[in-house]
Amino acid sequence: MPLAVVEATPDLAIELDVPNREYSPGETITGRVLRSSHVVTSEALVTIKLYGRTKVRVDYTTNSGNGSQHHTIRTRFDLLGSGPAFYNTIFKGPIHIPPDGSGRTESWPFQFSLPHTIPDPAGIREGAHGKQKHCFLPIDPPEQITSHPLPFTMYSKVGTFWQNGIEGYVEYVLQAEFFEQHTSRFSSSPSAKKTATAVLPVTLRPPPIPPLLPHEWYPNRFVKREGVRTQLLLPAFAASGEELSFKQKTLKLFHSSKVPKYSFDVLVFSPGAIQLGSVDPVPFKVAAVPKLGAADETSEEVRNLERTPMVSVVNLKLTVKARTEVKVGSSWVSDRFTDRTDKFFEWSWTWKEGEEGMALPVWDRGMASAGADEDADIDFGDEKKGKKKGEKGDLKKGKDGLMGGGGGGTSSASGSSGGPTGEPPARDIGAELGLRFNPTELAYTGGSAKMNQILYPDFTTYNIRRTHILKWEMVLAVAKETVKVSNAHAVRFVAPWT
Structure with a gap:
């Protein structure tokens, strides 16, 4: 064919x-x-x-x-x-x-x-053999077929x-x-x-869609508790420039309580909708929220520092997966072979040491002591409480059959925080990199990454349905230690305005 x-x-x-x-x-x-x-x-x-x-x-x-x-x-x-x-x-x-x-x-x-619409209902019903189960779009009553775009x-x-x-x-x-x-x-x-x-x-071409408004990007919120143990969290040790001794490395390897620990929540706002060809960059905001309460496992010597340790993003990788579902005239085959998801596009960016744009905003001690309740929890807006530490967020099917995501990792409900309430300051990495998705490439400041196939908007027609999943991975650095966080969720690509 x-x-x-x-x-x-x-x-x-x-x-x-x-x-x-x-x-x-x-x-x-x-x-x-x-x-x-x-x-x-x-x-x-x-x-x-x-x-x-x-x-x-x-x-x-x-x-x-x-x-x-x-x-x-x-x-x-x-x-x-x-x-x-x-x-x-x-x-x-x-x-x-x-x-x-x-x-x-x-x-x-x-x-x-x-x-503008389907002119002949007979041809559509013939393709579905007159049965709704062989078609994604409704075909009963036949008169409504003429309203399908x-x-x-x-x-x-x-x-x-x-x-x-x-x-x-x-x-x-x-x-x-x-x-x-x-x-x-x-x-x-x-x-x-x-x-x-x-x-x-x-x-x-797809019918043009007016530019998305800020609230229409439908950001997905993701929260996960992370922590690092290293003697380099202490400024005096870091300033000395000395290498860790064998004993110190051993203590760090076995997570000894004698090694300082810094605990923080990683908060990521990733897009739930992306307009192809948009002049506005794709928002991708990241924040590191200190967890300085006694129950947050942050060491006392770190809690007593004048400034909170700096968290930096050193690597970002974006992967787009396309999910293709098809309908055929066999119910047995539909259950087994007609739903496939494959990696459509992958792009990564690594910041060089010292480059501007990698360090996340720091909540210093002055902000933390500005009348905040020691046992108050940070408010993440609409973020739903996540799972226990170590568990991954699940992708759930919505009513339209799409894989939905958002919350995952550790909730901010565990323990207490010495930071101020309200949504924390975040860095919009997507805006700083100028990330813009086009049907044939991902454009960013200083270059572009070509796609092997055309990136179509999400759509559903009689025997084909196309949806997408966005997976992101980040490597964060704290005191020369690194942690990796990642999440995947449904993302809706929409057609350009022109």
């Missing part, structure tokens, strides 16, 4: 008035069909049609006592139907083009108006032929045909014979 590709010869070709243009539903496709090769006939017919379809192919392998067996299942939906609005006869009559070298080319103009062009392939592969796409194609009058020696009446075909795929 290959995608349609351009087919053009001197016998027949299709040209758009604006080459390589992308269209939106409701716009008009205009162009011409061309022929420059030699032909002489008393009766010729030139037709052109526009068709749209969304197709899925699932390959899977089963094993039995007789060995493995490969299976392939396909399903398709015709999006535009076969009505006269998308099939035109643009020429009928005699035609004479001299032999090659004359430079003469026949040209026949055409135009098609794209609908026309899906945009896309292509996705996960896995391989033998490894439970999924291939799905939405395409729109112009196809022109040239017929000549033909007389058979077995019949006295002439008939039409197709002698040339031309094909030109056209691209429908």
Whole structure:
């Protein structure tokens, strides 16, 4: 079930008035069909049609006592139907083009108006075999199908032929045909014979979405308790420049209570929605919240320091995973082989020592003593209480079947804090790096990272659903010790405004 590709010869070709243009539903496709090769006939017919379809192919392998067996299942939906609005006869009559070298080319103009919604419910119901379980979008009653928006062009392939592969796409194609009058020696009446075909795929872009407002980024909050043990937490020892002795290294290795410890919460605000092509950078805020209460395991000598130890971000890695779900006309196969998630894009950034932008805001002792309750807990706004220390946050399925995330790691409820109440100051690393997602790259200050595939907005059509997961990993440094934190959650990519 290959995608349609351009087919053009001197016998027949299709040209758009604006080459390589992308269209939106409701716009008009205009162009011409061309022929420059030699032909002489008393009766010729030139037709052109526009068709749209969304197709899925699932390959899977089963094993039995007789060995493995490969299976392939396909399903398709015709999006535009076969009505006269998308099939035109643009020429009928005699035609004479001299032999090659004359430079003469026949040209026949055409135009098609794209609908905003699905024009033919019958084609959709036929693709689903009349059963709702074979379709993501509702098809009952049939009248509501005409309100479904026309899906945009896309292509996705996960896995391989033998490894439970999924291939799905939405395409729109112009196809022109040239017929000549033909007389058979077995019949006295002439008939039409197709002698040339031309094909030109056209691209429908996603409908533009107005720029996201700040609150529409839907930030995910993540909190996790971290801590480091090292003699370097004490300024006097760090200033001496001496290397740790074997005994000191041994004490640190076995987490001895004689080694100073600093405990803090890592608070991360990551985006839940990202607009492709946005001029606004993707927000990604990070804060380190000191846990200075007696029950927070922070050593007394660290609690008595004039300034809280500095926490710095030394590495950030972002991974986008695309989840592709498809529907086929087999319930048994749908349960096992039609839901795949793969790593779509990965990017990392490492700060060099001393670079501006890596150190997180520090809550100094003056802020901590400004009337804060020693036993008060830091308020993280809407952050839900997380799990016990050491447990990972779960991804939960929402009502739309998407993997949702947010809270995870350790809650701020454990122990007490000597810091002020309210939301802590955070550093927006995303803004400082200028992170901007485009359909083909991630742009950042000073460069860009290309994607191997096109990053499409989240969408659902009749037999394909595409959603995304954002995974981030950070390495934090405190007194030359490092800790790693990470989380994954659903992220919604939306179409550009233009």
